[in-house]
Amino acid sequence: MTDRYAVIGNPVGHSQSPRIHAAFARQTGQDLEYGRLLGEPGRFAEQIREFLAASGKGLNVTLPFKGEAWRLADESSPRAEAAQAVNTLIALEGGRLRGDNTDGIGLVRDLEQNWGYELRGKRLLLLGAGGAAQGVVWPMLERRPERLLIANRTPDKARELVRRLASPGALAGCGFDDLVGEPFDLILNATSAGIGDRVPQIPDGLLATGGWCYDLMYGDLPTAFVRWGLEQGAARAVDGLGMLVEQAAESFFLWRGVRPRTAEVIAELRAGTSL
Ligand SMILES: NC(=O)c1ccc[n+]([C@@H]2O[C@H](COP(=O)([O-])OP(=O)(O)OC[C@H]3O[C@@H](n4cnc5c(N)ncnc54)[C@H](OP(=O)(O)O)[C@@H]3O)[C@@H](O)[C@H]2O)c1
Numbered sequence: 001m002t003d004r005y006a007v008i009g010n011p012v013g014h015s016q017s018p019r020i021h022a023a024f025a026r027q028t029g030q031d032l033e034y035g036r037l038l039g040e041p042g043r044f045a046e047q048i049r050e051f052l053a054a055s056g057k058g059l060n061v062t063l064p065f066k067g068e069a070w071r072l073a074d075e076s077s078p079r080a081e082a083a084q085a086v087n088t089l090i091a092l093e094g095g096r097l098r099g100d101n102t103d104g105i106g107l108v109r110d111l112e113q114n115w116g117y118e119l120r121g122k123r124l125l126l127l128g129a130g131g132a133a134q135g136v137v138w139p140m141l142e143r144r145p146e147r148l149l150i151a152n153r154t155p156d157k158a159r160e161l162v163r164r165l166a167s168p169g170a171l172a173g174c175g176f177d178d179l180v181g182e183p184f185d186l187i188l189n190a191t192s193a194g195i196g197d198r199v200p201q202i203p204d205g206l207l208a209t210g211g212w213c214y215d216l217m218y219g220d221l222p223t224a225f226v227r228w229g230l231e232q233g234a235a236r237a238v239d240g241l242g243m244l245v246e247q248a249a250e251s252f253f254l255w256r257g258v259r260p261r262t263a264e265v266i267a268e269l270r271a272g273t274s275l
Helices: 017-028 044-053 066-072 078-083 103-114 131-141 155-165 224-231 241-256 263-271
Strands: 003-009 032-038 056-061 088-091 097-100 123-127 147-152 171-175 184-189 207-215 236-238
Touching: 003 017, 003 044, 017 032, 017 241, 017 263, 044 056, 044 066, 056 241, 066 078, 066 097, 066 131, 078 097, 078 103, 078 131, 088 241, 103 131, 103 241, 123 131, 131 147, 131 155, 147 155, 155 171, 207 224, 224 236, 241 263
Parallel strands: 003 032, 003 056, 123 147, 123 184, 147 171, 184 207, 207 236
Antiparallel strands: 056 088, 088 097
């Protein structure tokens, strides 16, 4: 019987994951189906069990269930533990579930492999302290940046994230008003301000000469934060489409043991062609 996978979220109709995983499956010759599951608040765990009972081998999890998925998993990877959020569930022998979080490695791979950007020794500013930010901090710290400052509209959430990760030295948290006078080599936007075509209210002049901007959000047109980055003089300002494909590729690898080629899938999504 064909192995089944799905993305569960609410809403989930907009998700590109089925297209991406169908392309990976074709490319690697893997026999699998990948669908969408509309998560029902209060029935998440039950829906997962039902899916697994019907040949389900794994799921991607998106808003607002990543925290619930972490609590549901019988075991989790260190990066999922650090994030306290799971975006990938893997069915193990005996009905057990393993949780992982591939968002951070997706971001790091997109920067390093697709854009040729080295994080080591860099001064990084991460805007936001929500689910996406929580997922990317640990994998970015593993690359040994000189500094990683997390700034959030609600400053206590940034400070709480720093306390939880308890990484001395490089990591700190603050509010947007505290951002003065310090230059950064890379500013990453992990807020959802862009959904309203807005940017977080941060001061001008935070980008070092030759600095880059990275928006975790993506769209058909340049996002508000990509446009802001270019106005600030960024050497490059890029969106998170590559991260989306890279986090999917890592999930695919965890499930199937095969690593798909991502560049052609990113290019096809970027061109808007049917995969
Ligand atoms: N490319 C990818 O693969 C990928 C993966 C995951 C997420 N994302 C993107 O990442 C973004 C964040 O997602 P999430 O899951 O972290 O959402 P979330 O958990 O709801 O967190 C939202 C974050 O945005 C901040 N925020 C919201 N509106 C803001 C505004 N107007 N100004 C400044 N800050 C604002 C919130 O600050 P407060 O704490 O003050 O409320 C919070 O830090 C979304 O755009 C999502 O599409 C991309």
